[in-house]
Amino acid sequence: xxxxxxKAVIAYSGLKDAAFAKRIxxxxxxxxxxxxxxxxxxxxxxxxxxxxxxxxxxxWLLRGNGSMLANNEAQEQRLNNLIDVISxxxxxxxxxxEKIKQLQNQ
Numbered sequence: 001x002x003x004x005x006x007k008a009v010i011a012y013s014g015l016k017d018a019a020f021a022k023r024i025x026x027x028x029x030x031x032x033x034x035x036x037x038x039x040x041x042x043x044x045x046x047x048x049x050x051x052x053x054x055x056x057x058x059x060w061l062l063r064g065n066g067s068m069l070a071n072n073e074a075q076e077q078r079l080n081n082l083i084d085v086i087s088x089x090x091x092x093x094x095x096x097x098e099k100i101k102q103l104q105n106q
Contacts (some may be wrong), residue, residue: 002041003034005061008068009049012056024048 010020021031025048033039050058055078057070 002064003037005064005068006041006049007035009053009056009061011066013053015075024052078084 001007010017013020013023015023017031017035018028018038021028024045027047030042031045034041034045046058046061049056049061055069057066057068060068
């Protein structure tokens, strides 16, 4: 069922439902209704997921055919992006720790 595949994408994203809805640009209540079978999953939601998560195989999302992840290249790009973010955060932490030391020494 498409709701279950959408739930799998949300789990993959690591986001809570509200954050996921915001990221793909739909209302939280709309996502909730779609996930709980009160509303059919809309084409708008499917396209938003496909746009925001290019590594998700759209054929899998729509029909359940194949695997969730489109290809290894997209996964590798996502990992590289995460590594870049982590590196920037580590640099920020180092800078802040240095600033704290300087302030403590004053």
